[in-house]
Amino acid sequence: MIDIDPSDILVRYNVKMEKEMTPEEAAEDLYPKDSTVYPIAKAIFEGEEDDVVEGLEKAIDSGKDPISLIDEALMVGMRVVTKLYDEGVIFLPNVMMSADAMLAGIEYCKSQTSEVPEPKGKVVCHVAEGDVHDIGKNIVAALLRAAGYDVVDLGRDVPVDEVVAAVEKENPLMLTGTALMTTTMYAFKEINDKLMEKGYRIPFACGGGAVNQDFVSQYDLGVYGEEAADAPKMADFIKEHGDNIVKLREQFHRH
Amino acid sequence: MIDIDPSDILVRYNVKMEKEMTPEEAAEDLYPKDSTVYPIAKAIFEGEEDDVVEGLEKAIDSGKDPISLIDEALMVGMRVVTKLYDEGVIFLPNVMMSADAMLAGIEYCKSQTSEVPEPKGKVVCHVAEGDVHDIGKNIVAALLRAAGYDVVDLGRDVPVDEVVAAVEKENPLMLTGTALMTTTMYAFKEINDKLMEKGYRIPFACGGGAVNQDFVSQYDLGVYGEEAADAPKMADFIKEHGDNIVKLREQFHRH
Amino acid sequence: MPVTRCTKMAYASADEMVFGKAVKPVKAGLGLEIGAGYTTPEVNYAPRPEAGESKEKLVKEYERITTDIMARMVQIGAPSVVLETEHVQQMSNNPEWGAAVAHAQKTIMEDYHDEYGIKCALRHTIGDIRESREYLELRGGNKYNVFMEAFEQCAQNGADMLAVESMGGKEVFDYAILRNDMPGVLYGIGVLGSMDMEMIWQDIASVAKKNNVIASGDTDCAQANTAMFIAGGLLDKNLAHTLAIIARSISAARSLVAYEAGAVGPGKDCGYENSIIKAIAGVPIAQEGKTSTCAHSDLMGNLTMQCCDLWSNESVEYHGEFGGTTVQCWAETLAYDCALMNVALDSGNEKMLRDMLAASDMYRDAQGYVLAYQNAYRVGQAIAKDGNDIYLRAKNAALESIKIVEEGARGKLELSRFESKALADAKAALEALTDDKEQFMSDCLTKYKEEVKVFKPENYGLK
Amino acid sequence: MPVTRCTKMAYASADEMVFGKAVKPVKAGLGLEIGAGYTTPEVNYAPRPEAGESKEKLVKEYERITTDIMARMVQIGAPSVVLETEHVQQMSNNPEWGAAVAHAQKTIMEDYHDEYGIKCALRHTIGDIRESREYLELRGGNKYNVFMEAFEQCAQNGADMLAVESMGGKEVFDYAILRNDMPGVLYGIGVLGSMDMEMIWQDIASVAKKNNVIASGDTDCAQANTAMFIAGGLLDKNLAHTLAIIARSISAARSLVAYEAGAVGPGKDCGYENSIIKAIAGVPIAQEGKTSTCAHSDLMGNLTMQCCDLWSNESVEYHGEFGGTTVQCWAETLAYDCALMNVALDSGNEKMLRDMLAASDMYRDAQGYVLAYQNAYRVGQAIAKDGNDIYLRAKNAALESIKIVEEGARGKLELSRFESKALADAKAALEALTDDKEQFMSDCLTKYKEEVKVFKPENYGLK
Ligand code: B12
């Protein structure tokens, strides 16, 4: 083998840029100080389902309302996670594990009362007809759930009419589509046209390897998303600013 | 330098494929046997203007009609040239030089009579607005002339409206456009739309580096041509089979 | 076909491995020999979306693609070329579509071969269509029949080489990789993936034998490449690159099964595990890297050339560029890359070039470091050592790759703190595992049946 | 700026020339030094057609392009990058458009430089807008003023390097090349082209100096590249490749004028004459080849790398591919090519790699043979020998290239009969020419004024 000085050839920008703080330290700064909420938020961050449930038990024992804990403890913990992910401090698997823990927590809270939590909003997710590449969609769905949205996951290789039917049935605030093949992404156009024909005007967030902004811009409801993390941001944007497609594109179209 | 055996790295397909016959031998086989026509055809092939005129002089002296010589000697010689170019036996500069010689011959014939030769048909050529790359167009124009067509060459960087005006004025059997930049080729669409609007339905042959078949297929009159030599073939096709764009595309679209 | 496990290395030392030469070269198609002393471009392409509308349109599209490539190759004097057609689902689900495409392509290739003498071969990669909306449907039933029929018909109609990117184990893998669960990755790729491959490759090899074509190979695209893509570039934050390389190393133990079950190579381009496999099995391999940026980005663009026999662009959508159609552009770039390698081979400088290619990327991240040929060879040894135990050899591969990265990190390979931590966690989890295959399998069966709702053990003949 | 003719070689021998190192390296932009021991990718791009509609759209398009490239470069760990913006006509005809684009691009590049420390620089290539519908309008008048204003404004607003592909002589060249008229080619490129360059480059160098940016270089794109494209691939029948290389050799004598009039390099990517120029002037050069197939096909994809300092993709339209946007894909491929060259430089193997690159293509056709560095060097010597006489040096270059091809043909360079005949005819025509510049100029003036109706001697201050 020949001997080289790697720094003449390449720069490890990730190593160079790594934050001084560890993820744990960064999270510590963000946890709420409240002593009942703190351990729950921390357990969410750490992705420890058992600790989450344990924390919730204690909080409920101390008189907290199970349903309000969803917003005041679980979501608070999850927001720490999302913030640190957006900042590049933690990685996706941490988010996934936190999401698992949070969902376990929600289930537990619901099991402790007959009240029903007020839903944040529904999103329908699917992978285009003819396409089996679904891990991207799975991430999208997980991140949406982690942000508190109700996800109706239609799976992969979903026929156009089923997608349209699901929108009619579920009345979601947003539809997402994933396609990794140029041969399958055209289904999005069809879905768009059928939705338009039936008078639906909901944002149709589209992403996945094959899909690009130019393509998505070609149909009325399309909003292109590059990363899975854009999906919950889009949903949040819709909740905050309404479902104006032009504004969504202004916000999320980067190319 | 290191020593290699080139045949391990590459194949000189041109050398391998070269025809046994020299171009001169191949041409000899094709010249008409008629002793007045033969020297003219040969002079055309050789691109020798003086010899062409000399041959014509002799033919006229021997009683031939100057105008009929255009078709019966000059064009015959030029067809030998075109055939050998199509077969890959001779190269473009030979065609250009033959075309120069033929045009000199036509001028001479015309100067020997007050008759006017029956025109074969007119073609308007141009380079798209904003684009200065014109050598491709020059070749196209030269090959069309060599095939006997009357060429109205509008030059380069020609505004859309001037192209449309030229079509209205000249009433050509075909329009050609050349564009080498993606930013300029869009002018073709505009020209197409304006022509359509005014009721013109003539084939609009488009070529040049930036242009591709997909793009040209997007507007009604467009026919894509890959090589300059396609232009006279298209004109011939129109004269023989009419100006049906679908048929032209069937014939000339290869991708 | 019987399965013969690899328990020895095909090469006595890593240094013997170079591009363009394989211990077991493969003759294919029209005058071509792969791994016999020269490299050849392997051009890949995807039809334009509109072309999928009908069989006629699709055939026409592939005809254009084929003609474009062949025409460009003779224009620049390239001596040889391979075309790889990765089926779009229509072509595998309707085997006669795939057959029609293969026939149309081969006809054009034969014309070029006859006219110019250009050496060429056609690879068809059948889509792994064994799944329904919810679940994989890997064995038995109509899907499996159509799947095999697709191989058969392509083989009969012009395809010279058969390949697939099979999906066994992916339901478990997908769940595990998004949770840093490396034992789960080991189970998905190393155990379930290998079991599935053993089944299908015996069948594919039989089809190939019957039709006198080449059973070429498989790739762990569904898993190791998913990990690599999720890991992404240096600044992506979706997966530690130190975990992606563990998945990759495990995948070598899996993709090797094709050759144990009758395939002879060339391995598929996107199998970044192929250097390891070449070291063990001596088969020629296709690789992709800096000249497949049209299809994806990776961190070892040069390194993957180190011992390739075919050099591929992975895939590019067919459309126009200033320089011609995409397939022409990328085919030409590949051809020049191959010309450089062939000059090196011709002039005796192949090892020098190989070492420079490897050095270019082995410090770019942990993945390149482990896949650099001398380290890849070590992973191969770890696999061959317990070649008869699909579990143990995959676990060995994982642990060896961890060891290699640790060594690297003590030298010139920089790791971020985050990458080091992920590596240490993975090491602890993997070292804690049993050495007993049956034990591991039954533990995993219980665990993942519960956690992964789409996991159906029947797909692997389990329970 | 005064003109100083090159009458000596910058390199004592051909063997001293390698990629990544120039006798006179050039510092430019943000932390970059070109020709100082490493190679750098130079990424080129063309906006999508729709983007040209308004200034705002165009600026936005270039912002996206710039961000995409910079983002990909840091993702793969590339240490340096150059962006070249070749003006679309709107940007040169409206100098404030060009300025706005330069400013927008530079702002993004500064952000990346600040955040990641990536070395980078921005080249703006102004369009040579000095022509009207019918004629060239090379000197004086409003076109010339706008032309210079475009350089000025780009320099003031962020462009680190100024370049142009100037067109002097092209009206005569176009006529001559289509008629195998090599004396006409010599007149168009060697005499008229050089005269025009002398004028504009003194002015461009002054603008650069005033604004403290780099006057980089010119290329004979308008002529030698037109000849190369018309000559095309091995099977094209539009021009003998043996004539294309004569035009190319002459173009070296022409493009050299930039450096004699104050430019310092890096020479422009599409100047295939740059190896010759580097030999004479010692300036760093950009080159393109196997990684610019997006823009065109050529027969020396590897060879052009032999002594490049920047490595370019020439141009690609901005649009999406599976692997990202086109600019990202091609930038990445370039970056890996550069990494390989940089490994060679770092490990002392650069001459070996250079020789392999040259060997790859020097027998592919006559063009590669003459441009292989040791032969390119000889053409350089022929030019420098009579460096003070722009006619004689161009004629020398032509004759030397013919001699080199003849020698090659006695060895491993195969020529078709047709190529040999064209070469012999050209040799006879060129050898018959006078050695007296004034005589040649006045003969040509008479001849081409008559034959080429668009030739206006005033454009060159003649008659
Ligand atoms: C892994 C893989 C597979 C696996 C799939 C495993 C799985 N679990 O999904 C297997 C092996 C099964 C497979 C099969 C095939 N594949 Co495949 N595959 C890939 C590969 C290598 C990686 C895909 C991947 O997992 N990426 C990682 C995920 C996380 O990325 P992602 O889905 O794009 O999602 C990210 C973003 O896009 C975003 N996102 C996704 N959706 C959405 C939605 C919204 C709303 C938002 C905001 C964001 C968003 O979030 C994610 C993270 O940020 C790609 C290569 C590539 N360049 O992409 C090829 C690729 C997609 N496959 C390809 C092909 C051709 C095939 C096959 C036809 C091959 C064959 N002949 O067998 C079959 C097709 C089967 C079918 N009918 O679908 C081609 C497609 C070419 C084309 N025509 O367009 C690709 C591009 C490879 C190539 N370059 O040739 N493949």
Ligand code: B12
């Ligand atoms: C030479 C050249 C120039 C010369 C032009 C000289 C001349 N006499 O025309 C000069 C230096 C002036 C020049 C200037 C520029 N150029 Co320029 N140029 C080229 C180059 C290298 C070769 C073009 C050429 O002559 N080809 C040979 C001819 C014969 O080919 P052709 O015209 O395509 O014609 C053939 C066929 O297409 C066909 N054909 C043509 N028309 C038709 C019509 C019909 C009906 C048919 C059937 C056939 C047909 O016949 C011919 C032979 O078969 C190309 C590179 C390339 N890849 O094409 C760039 C190129 C066209 N230029 C380019 C650019 C960007 C420019 C500049 C903006 C650069 C600058 N910043 O200065 C300016 C633009 C000025 C302007 N406003 O137009 C880009 C365009 C990119 C884009 N946006 O699309 C290209 C593609 C280079 C690149 N890859 O970057 N250029």
